Amino acid sequence: MHEGLNQWQYVYAALAIGVVGTLLLVGWSLAAMLRAEKRRDKVKGR
Amino acid sequence: MHGFANPARFLRLARWLTPLLLVPGLILALGALAWGFFVVPPDRLMGDTVRILFIHVPSAWLGMAGWSTIAISSIVELVWRHPLSGIAARAAAVPGAVFTAICLATGSIWARPTWGTWWVWDGRLTSFLVLLFLYFGYIALAGAAQRDAAAGGGASRVTAIFGLVGAINIPIINRSVVWWNSLHQPPSITMGKSAIDGTFLWPLLIGAVGFSLVFGGVVLMRMRTLLADIQAEARLRRKAMA
Numbered sequence: 706m707h708e709g710l711n712q713w714q715y716v717y718a719a720l721a722i723g724v725v726g727t728l729l730l731v732g733w734s735l736a737a738m739l740r741a742e743k744r745r746d747k748v749k750g751r
Numbered sequence: 752m753h754g755f756a757n758p759a760r761f762l763r764l765a766r767w768l769t770p771l772l773l774v775p776g777l778i779l780a781l782g783a784l785a786w787g788f789f790v791v792p793p794d795r796l797m798g799d800t801v802r803i804l805f806i807h808v809p810s811a812w813l814g815m816a817g818w819s820t821i822a823i824s825s826i827v828e829l830v831w832r833h834p835l836s837g838i839a840a841r842a843a844a845v846p847g848a849v850f851t852a853i854c855l856a857t858g859s860i861w862a863r864p865t866w867g868t869w870w871v872w873d874g875r876l877t878s879f880l881v882l883l884f885l886y887f888g889y890i891a892l893a894g895a896a897q898r899d900a901a902a903g904g905g906a907s908r909v910t911a912i913f914g915l916v917g918a919i920n921i922p923i924i925n926r927s928v929v930w931w932n933s934l935h936q937p938p939s940i941t942m943g944k945s946a947i948d949g950t951f952l953w954p955l956l957i958g959a960v961g962f963s964l965v966f967g968g969v970v971l972m973r974m975r976t977l978l979a980d981i982q983a984e985a986r987l988r989r990k991a992m993a
Contacts, residue, residue, distance in 0.1 A: 710864050712798050712799040712800045712864055713799055715800055715803065715860050715861065715863060715864050716788065716799055716800060716802045716803060718860050719802075719803040719806055719807065719856075719857040719860045719861065720784065720788055720802075720806060722806075722853060722856050722857055722860070723784070723806030723810065723853055723857060724781070724784065724806075726849055726852070726853045727780070727849075727853070727962070727965060730845075730846060730849045730969055731773065731777070731965065731968070731969060734845075734846075734969045734972040734973055734976070735972055737972075737973075737976045738972040738973070738975050738976045738979070741975070741976040741977075741979035741980050741983070742975065742976075742979045744979065744980075744983050745979040745980075745982050745983040745986075748983045748986045748987055748990075749982075749983075749986055
């Protein structure tokens with residue numbers, strides 16, 4: 706371990722990548738699903 | 752298993768299962784991250800950087816679990832021609848790739864303060880990078896096969912064969928730290944045994960369960976998306992022919 710290194714900068718960077726990546730994945734998947742199901746229902750004339 | 756080959760039956764199940772996986776998954780995953788990042792004490796050797804464990808390990812597990820899902824679904828598709836298995840495999844590819852990328856990025860961030868370098872070309876890191884490239888290849892191939900099928904070329908089995916062949920990388924990733932000298936530590940958790948103290952192990956396990964539930968929820972959402980696209984395209988084709 707390097708002395709004098711601010712370890713929390715690395716911890717926050719990893720946390721941000723993990724949380725933002727996961728939330729973007731969930732949000733994008735949800736939006737794509739709602740869009741696709743809406744289009745299918747529209748095509749079916751519901 | 753063939754009971755769920757019917758898309759309508761599968762969709763009825765997926766509609767109530769999706770929030771059931773997603774909501775508890777997000778609560779467990781974010782709660783375990785908060786516990787690991789802000790409550791557990793620093794490690795004797797790694798200091799505060801040990802907290803990266805709580806995002807790095809679940810994402811590594813899901814990167815490999817994603818390709819295992821692709822491989823199992825590909826076998827089911829090739830052997831039993833289960834109509835939903837190809838869709839399940841394709842649905843697992845993007846979340847698998849995302850978690851593999853998160854694992855590589857967080858591992859690199861962790862490596863800098865602990866190893867003094869962002870990257871080394873050792874067995875574990877290289878085989879995991881190969882996994883990310885395999886995901887990219889699979890996603891591109893699945894997209895091309897879908898376009899080919901839509902153009903009347905018939906469903907392609909190449910994607911399933913690629914998914915099956917790529918699975919050879921999973922045991923290589925798993926055993927890489929045992930087979931080759933590596934800066935990466937050997938496995939800390941093996942069947943029934945753990946070298947990790949309970950203080951770190953519990954938030955890690957809860958996080959792994961939470962992220963796995965989120966992964967399952969995302970796969971179900973992507974399966975519903977792919978099914979809805981197929982159903983809409985089929986309806987449009989029938990209308991065009993009528």
